[in-house]
Amino acid sequence: MTAAASSNAQLDLFExxxxxxxxxxxxxxxxxxxxxxxxxSLAEALExxxxxxxxxxxxxxxxxxxxxxxxxxxxxxLKNTGATGALHVGIDPDPRSQHEGAALAQLExxxxxxxxxxxxxxxxxMAPKLLAEGFHAGLAFxxxxxxxDYTLVDFFLLDxxxxxxxxxxxxxxxxxxxxxxxxxxxxNRHYEMLRYRPxxxxxxxxxxxxxxxxxxxxVGPVLRRMPRMIVLRKLDCWxxxxxxxxxx
Numbered sequence: 001m002t003a004a005a006s007s008n009a010q011l012d013l014f015e016x017x018x019x020x021x022x023x024x025x026x027x028x029x030x031x032x033x034x035x036x037x038x039x040x041s042l043a044e045a046l047e048x049x050x051x052x053x054x055x056x057x058x059x060x061x062x063x064x065x066x067x068x069x070x071x072x073x074x075x076x077x078l079k080n081t082g083a084t085g086a087l088h089v090g091i092d093p094d095p096r097s098q099h100e101g102a103a104l105a106q107l108e109x110x111x112x113x114x115x116x117x118x119x120x121x122x123x124x125x126m127a128p129k130l131l132a133e134g135f136h137a138g139l140a141f142x143x144x145x146x147x148x149d150y151t152l153v154d155f156f157l158l159d160x161x162x163x164x165x166x167x168x169x170x171x172x173x174x175x176x177x178x179x180x181x182x183x184x185x186x187x188n189r190h191y192e193m194l195r196y197r198p199x200x201x202x203x204x205x206x207x208x209x210x211x212x213x214x215x216x217x218x219v220g221p222v223l224r225r226m227p228r229m230i231v232l233r234k235l236d237c238w239x240x241x242x243x244x245x246x247x248x
Contacts, residue, residue: 010079010080011076011079011080011110011112013045013046013049013073013076013077013080014042014046016072016073016076016110017042017045017046017069017072017073017076018042020036020069020072020106021036021041021042021045021069024036026067026068026102026103026105026106027105027106027109028100028101028102028105029100029101029104029105029108034067034099034100034102036067036069037067038066039066039067039069039070040069040070040073040143040171040229041228044070044171044228044229045069045070045072045073046073047169047229047231048070048073048074048077048139048141048169049073049074049076049077049080050077051139051167051169051231052074052077052078052081052138052139053077053080053081055138055139055167056081056083056138057078057081057137057138057139057166057167058078058081058083058084058085058086058087058138059085059086059087059088059089059135059136059137059138060074060078060087060088060089060137060138060139060140060141061088061089061090061091061127061130061135061137061139061140061141061158061161062074062088062089062090062091062140062141062142062143063091063092063123063141063142063143063144063154063158064091064092064142064143064144064145065090065091065092065099065103065118066092066099066102066103066143067099067102067103067106068099068102068103068104068105068106068107069106070141070143070171071088071090071103071106071107071116072103072106072107072110072112074088074139074141075088075107075112075115075116076110076112078115079112079115086115087115087116087117088115088116088117089116089117089118089119089130089135089137090103090116090117090118090119091119091121091122091123091126091127091144092118092119092120092144093120093121093122094120103118104116104118123144123150123153123154123157123158124153124157127157127158127160127161128157130161131157131160131161135161136161136162136163137158137161137162137163137166138162138163138165138166138167139162139166139167139168139169140158140161140162140166140167140168140169141168141169141170141171142154142155142158142168142169142170142171143170143171143172146172146175146177146178147177148177148180148181151170151177151178151181152181152184155168155170155181155184155185159189159234162234163234164234164235164236164237165233165234165235166233166234167194167231167232167233167234168185168191168231168232168233168234169229169230169231169232170182170229170230170231170232171228171229172228172229173226173227173228173229173230174207174228176211179222179226180248182230182232183248184248185232186232186248187246187247187248188240188244188245188246188248189238189240190234190235190236190238191232191233191234191235192232192233192235193230193231193232194230194231194232194233196226196227196230196231197227198225198226198227201225204222204223204225207222208222208223
């Protein structure tokens with residue numbers, strides 16, 4: 001499958017993502033290949049795509065473009081919806097030097113560049129520009145820097161962009177920092193967690209032992225066997241009173 005394929009033809013999402021992940025590397029603009037390290041799985045990529053297609057989402061945003069696997073899945077799903085004006089915005093501080101333009105090369109390979117807009121810079125500088133433009137999204141994906149403070153800033157700003165009823169996906173829930181942000185969201189904002197497939201019991205036991213060893217306070221989410229990616233739905237645009245706070 002190449003960019004020369006018909007612009008009206010639907011992309012086989014499984015084929016596209018499976019091809020990239022099976023290769024284990026992404027093709028760069030200069031024709032060389034760069035090994036994929038980290039990133040989302042095939043199942044997670046297909047889940048993001050399904051959320052877009054099933055909920056008829058036409059505008060999306062993500063933090064952390066990196067190798068572009070999630071970017072590719074999201075843009076392919078937007079193409080398949082056939083929605084007029086479908087657009088995905090990716091925010092990344094260093095996609096061209098650190099990852100050598102890998103995401104852009106993937107989009108070019110599959111003829112999806114017209115569905116993508118790249119904002120090069122950190123979320124706290126780029127997301128306000130989207131807000132100033134009046135940009136709103138039906139799905140947001142957080143997969144940028146994994147520190148608690150940066151993830152919380154990602155959420156705070158993407159929450160302003162996300163429409164009521166919109167979906168918020170957060171990756172790397174195996175990290176204590178990400179679990180802590182999810183606990184904040186559920187305690188201090190009007191979001192609900194969508195149902196998920198629990199982690200295997202063996203991995204849950206390993207995570208539980210790690211929590212006990214490091215005393216990171218994340219025993220609750222681990223016992224709920226949360227997967228690496230969870231999805232929340234924004235219920236409304238509720239804003240708390242100036243003094244509101246609920247412990248998380």
